Amino acid sequence: QSVLTQPPSVSAAPGQRVTISCSGNSSNVGNNYVSWYQQLPGTVPKLLIYDNNKRPSGIPDRFSGSKSGTSATLGISGLQTGDEADYYCGTWDTRLSAWVFGGGTDLTVL
Amino acid sequence: EVQLVESGGGLVKPGGSLTLSCAASGFTFSTYSMNWIRQVPGKGLEWVSLISRSSNYIYYVDSVKGRCTISRDNAKNSLYLQMTSLRADDTAVYYCARVAEMDGAYMDVWGKGTTVTVSS
Numbered sequence: 001q002s003v004l005t006q007p008p009s010v011s012a013a014p015g016q017r018v019t020i021s022c023s024g025n026s027s028n029v030g031n032n033y034v035s036w037y038q039q040l041p042g043t044v045p046k047l048l049i050y051d052n053n054k055r056p057s058g059i060p061d062r063f064s065g066s067k068s069g070t071s072a073t074l075g076i077s078g079l080q081t082g083d084e085a086d087y088y089c090g091t092w093d094t095r096l097s098a099w100v101f102g103g104g105t106d107l108t109v110l
Numbered sequence: 111e112v113q114l115v116e117s118g119g120g121l122v123k124p125g126g127s128l129t130l131s132c133a134a135s136g137f138t139f140s141t142y143s144m145n146w147i148r149q150v151p152g153k154g155l156e157w158v159s160l161i162s163r164s165s166n167y168i169y170y171v172d173s174v175k176g177r178c179t180i181s182r183d184n185a186k187n188s189l190y191l192q193m194t195s196l197r198a199d200d201t202a203v204y205y206c207a208r209v210a211e212m213d214g215a216y217m218d219v220w221g222k223g224t225t226v227t228v229s230s
Contacts, residue, residue, distance in 0.1 A: 002154065004141060033214020037155070044205065044223065045147075050216040078213035088155050092215060097169050099145065 001027060004089055006102035013110050017077040020105045022089030024070050028100055032091045034072040036065055039086045039104075048087070051076060081109050112136040114206050126143035126196050130224055132189040132206030137219075140164075140184035141204030143209040145217060146191045148226075154216050156202070159191065160209065174200075196228045 005023040010016040022034065036049040047056050049065035052072065064075040072089055089102040119128040132144070153201040160169045160182040168180055179192040189206050203225050207217035 005132070025132045025159045033216070035214070035216035037217070039155075045217075046220070047216060047218045048217070050210070051213045056218065059147075090155075090157075090216070096187060098171055099169075101157060104154040 002049065002103040003093060003096070003100040004091070004102035006087075006089060007015060008103070009106040009108065011108040012079055014081060015073065015078050016079050018079060018107065020074040020076075020087050020107070021088075022072040022074070022102050024072075024084070024093075024100075026070060027095035028058045028070075028091050028093040029072055030070040030090075031094060034065070034067055034089055034091045036063075036072075036074045037086065037088045037090065041085065042107065045088065046064075066088055079109050084109050111127035111146070112208075114208065116204060116206055116221045117135055119204065119226045121227045121229065122230070123230050124138075124228055126228070128196065128226060129228070130191040130204055130206075132221055134160050134187045134189065134208075137208070139182075139187040139216055141199035143167075143211075143215070144182060144189045145186060145209055146180060146189075146222075147205045147207055147217075148200075149205070149223075150202045158204070161189070171188045193226070201224060201228045204225060212226045 006039045029066040033051045037045040039045045053065040086104045094102045111214045112222040115133045177195045181190045203223040205223045210218040
């Protein structure tokens, strides 16, 4: 059972927009910055979003992040088949003194 | 090129020990905190341990406390994870990851991982 809750899977058609939620509490998402990681099949996790809504250089603006209260959201617009991957949210948990990840969301582009 | 390369994984019997290493290059290692993260094939990411730049702050996930020791040698640009009393549920790919900090902390560089298999 992960500390951060993500939907196990989401799906949408090419060109559509999808959102992935990440729910926590006041000791993690509510009071710390959230980052998102993309793991394409058979590859290493890659930083997608940091500080809730910032994109590292090289990440297209089709990817966006937001946070409200104890929930964070990753948005992906203009879906492409190459976006099929597992997506993880993560943040520091002040009460646990531990980094916590969501359980991951498997994105399928139909 | 910024790079992290893990090594030291392998097959070990339950109760055995193993030390993982992570060699850093292409950046000033001593100015970054570092994490170990593991992933059971087909499962999600699990954070294992964090060590601060000067080793002043060290944290572990509850499941490895008392069995694992994280350390670093800034002169050798290297990160380590000593694992003892290994159990079957420690079987995973172990990644080292650099912790970057802007407003918050996040992992911006990941190694390719080293596989630990605990089995008799």
